[in-house]
Amino acid sequence: MIKLFPAKKIVAPFLIVAALIITFQSCKKKRNETATFFFKKTHNKIYQDYTPEGFAAVFKNTLLSERHNLKHADFIANYYKKNHYEPQLVMAHLFNGDLLTVSNYCLKADEHGLDPQLFKAQALRDLMYKFALEKNTKSLDSAYRAIAKIEIAASSSLIDYSNALQYGVINPKTIYRRYFLATKAADSLGMVRIFRINDMQTYLDSIQPRSPQYLVLQKALKDKYEAPGRSGEETRRILLVNLERLRWRNKPFEDKYVIVNIPDFFLNVIDSGRSVLKMKVCVGQGRNMDNANTLVAYNDSCRIDKPNDHETPLLNSLIHSVDVNPIWNIPRSIANKEILVEAAKDRYYLSNKDIDVYENDKLVEDPEDIDWTKITKENSPYEFKQKPGADNSLGKIKFLFNNKSSVYLHDTPAKSAFYRSMRAVSHGCVRLGDPQGLALNLFGQGEKYNTIAEDMAGDNPEPTTIYLPKKVPVYITYVTCWADEEGKLQFRNDVYGQDIVLYDHLQKLLHPIKSSSQQVAKR
Incomplete structure (x- = not known):
């Protein structure tokens, strides 16, 4: 019997050969299509010798030489490698x-408060003009380099411009130490979109910011608006930093939410785009409360974010419950700086303030017997808790939401601060001008709210935790210029110096080598 070869051993060589033929024909077809394309567009016969391999070699060398000028060099290099270095x-x-x-579009970036240099718009235009002038070049290598430079410049400009308008040019998380707002950043999936654009005009129009707030600030910038009591240059710089903030993807998207704007010292409850409750608040102390440093006159130390120990962080979370007649677990930082000092002055200070003392989680029965003059922050074994009552620093109610900074919204017995115009006076939490009004808004009329109202009014306060029927988003933000409901621009002082930090970083994008001292000297 003659033993036959297995069928797969006979078919395999034919499959391999067939695959090679198909691949060769596909590459040849692609080469012919690209060569024909450029020949038809330029009428230059040198493109009849165009090969993908030859262009790829020149493209890689060109990309290597231009790499230091590209903000997203790794993404661009990886994309073209995966796509065979085609000049798409x-x-x-x-x-x-x-x-x-x-x-x-890039050359008109100044309409957004951005310098066209950020997007190398003129360099892209110059490359295109040069290519048009040299369309009859006799060197295929020169043609390859010209196409490669335009391709790289176009991809870089498109990516940077698209990202800037949709996400901003500065990542706030990299410049602010107490920034915990969820903020979406540009990613590779978004950047790939620029290679799939069919109608360029439609795409570029689609990424223009269209929010009413943005358009009002943009118009003020274009019209060279000058705010009352501020110079034209200071107004311009305030508009620049707040336009950048509006480009950040950190805005509330829910129908109903609570928002606190730190420089404004106000809280609003927004429902379906309208403010349904507004109240004064007190926020944490800042490093620029006297407005000594402005955007047109600040010292070198203000360029980097060095927050005051008591500054309220920027964050978003969900209010999930309230503590009525809360116990205040006094933070160690406050205990060391204030409680120990006051106890050393007056041995009855703690009992007068209804503050209990704990050592190793055990209540100290007679804190008056402790010689507080000998207790320092270095050797203190004590923790402090303030009982519910009229003197409790948290007042009658606090609103809780998860966050890394241990801050919350709360009532306060210190009502006089609400009569001040500058209300950056707290240790970091947000004191509410109308806490019961906020409780009514969030809980609505009903049994839970009635319990809150009764417990807040009671003479014998007991701590009670009550959960919201539905969690409500809360946003703590920082905005120094916006349009009010009548469209009038509102300006607030830069109480935390965050405008200065942002403005300085925006300038560094354009002048990375220039020292900050040189910049300040010119102001």
């Missing part, structure tokens, strides 16, 4: 004028 943007958008449209 040039082929799709150069000869129909789309890339000129890109440069036109």
Whole structure:
């Protein structure tokens, strides 16, 4: 009997050969299509010798030499490697004028308070003009380099411009130490979109910020508006930093939420786009409360965010419950700086303030017997808790939400601070001008709210925790310029110096080598 070879051993060589033939024909077809494309567009016969391999070699070298000028060099390099170094943007958008449209939009970036230099708009335009002037080049290598430079410049400009308008040019998490707001940043999935654009004009229009707030600030910038009591240059800089804040993807998206704007010293409850409750608040002490440093005159130490120990952090979370007649677990930082000092002055200070003392989680029966003059923050074994009552620093109610900074919204017995215009006076939490009004808004009329109202009014306070029927988002933000409901621009002082930090970083994008001292000297 003659033993036959297994079928797979006979078919396999044919499959391999067939695959090679198909691949060769596919590459040849692709090469012919690209060569034909450029020949038809330029009428230059040198493109008949165009090869993907030859272009890829030149593209890689060009990319290597331009890499230091690219903000997203790794993404661009990886994308083109995966796509065989094809000049996609040039082929799709150069000869129909789309890339000129890109440069036109980038050149008008100053309408957004951004310098066109950030997007190298003029460099892209110059490359396109040079390519048009040299369309009859006799060197294929020169043609490759020209196409590669335009492709790289176009991808970089499009990515940077798209990201800037949709996400901002500064990541707030990198410049602020107490920034905990959920903020979406540009990612590779979003950047890939620029290679899939069909209608460039439609795309560029679609990414223009359209919020009413943004448009009002943008118009004020264009019209060179000057705020009352501020110079034109200071107004311009305030508009610049707040336009950048509006580009950050950290805005509330829920129908109903609580929002605190630190420089404004106000809380609003927003429901379906309208403020349904507004009240004064006190926020944490800042490093620029006397407004000694402004955007047109600040010292070198203000360039980097060095927050006051008591500054209220920027964050978002969900209010889940309230403590009525709360116990105040006094933070060690406050205990060391204030409680120990006061106890050393007056041995009855603690009992007068209804403050219990604990050592190793055990209540100290007679804290008056302790010689507080010998207790320091270095050797103190004690913890302090203030009982519910009229003197409790948290007042009658506090609103709880998860956060890393141990802050909350709360009542206060110190009502006089609400009559001040500058209300950055707390240790970091947010004191409420109308805490019971906030409770009514969040809980609504009913059994839970009635319990809250009765317990807050009671003479013998007992701590009670009551959970909201539905968690409510809370946002603590920092905005120094916005349009009110009538469209009038409102300005607030930079109590935490965060405008200065942001402005200085915006300037560094354009002048990375220039020292800050040189910048300040010119102001």
